[in-house]
Amino acid sequence: MVTAHQLGCVRGGRLLFTGVSFALARGESLLLRGHNGVGKSSLLRLIAGLLPVFAGNLSAFERMAMCDEHLALDENRTLAGALSFWAHMDGVSDNAVSAALECYALTPLRDIPVRMLSTGQRKRAALVRVLASGALLWLLDEPGNGLDAPSLALLGAAMQAHVANGGCIIAASHFNLPFAFTDSITLQNPGEPDDAHL
């Protein structure tokens, strides 16, 4: 579904990483590891097509959904209203949004304006958008940030269900998510010794 061969990324004139290769088939998942600033988010944006590929080949055929630190929901609309905007963009029905809200235990908040949500609720709202989109490939950038233990469990369950349905997940996280990834990559800036952060 996604294959990357010897990917390299340059940001602001600085080489972040080179030689990143992986291949994901349906139902597989990949965890990106590495210390802050190593380029985990950049790799996710590169896969999403938001950054140009500096070196190597990347092919991703499936529809993607991304969850990063930006909420991208209209602050003044209700949670359900803001999510249904993207549901229309994705061509899915509002029922998919309702089901996804239920999945992340946000149904009681569906009529609350987005600007009133807390940090963890915002993160869950972004994850609802990913789940409701129906996309096969999920790109999750620190999906566990700001989530409490019950919410983390909901996230783990949603990821499990997605993979069981033949979906793919590429996630970057600096702490352990309650989910068993099939593969993982540790990114490293060029020129650093191998055990710099181990």
Next chain:
Amino acid sequence: MPVAFLLLVASLFPFAVGPDVRLLGQTGGGMVWIAALLAALLPVDRLITPDRDAGVLDQLALRGISEEIVALAKMIAHWISFGPPLIIAALPASALLKLELPVIMRLEVGLLLGTPALAALGILAAALTAGVRSASALAGLLALPLAIPVLIFGAGSLHEGSHGALKFLAAVSLVLVALTPIAAGAALRAGRE
């Protein structure tokens, strides 16, 4: 907002130059054009930057919607938000400046033809300065020189028998409206890195 702005400027203008009917009649039309230009640039820091900062542009790109389409949609939306209200507000503004009926007619036609160009300039400047600090000041500096043709032909069309100016104004509008989605789209893409 643009309506209140235009009416305020139109009511302040006679205080600045004095209540001379002949002078107001001669200069009032050009003043409306200046006010229209500034009204188009008024919301320039709210056109692109909030969507960029909230990640909306990223999410749109992820869904295969090109930056050019986004810029085109924003241009149309920006025009709807200030163009028609401005054209309507120009009527009471003309009354405040005591413009004559034929001048008012030419002003209204000119605004109809010229405001799309102003909307295009606003989006272009907003896209180029998105994410830059003190973006609105910079956007003004970028857009005002580009607005010179619009002002020349817009104000020029106010004189009697100047249909050529209206045609040139329409041409400037067409060029800006056609080029802006491409240029602003490229700016949005470049701004992502």
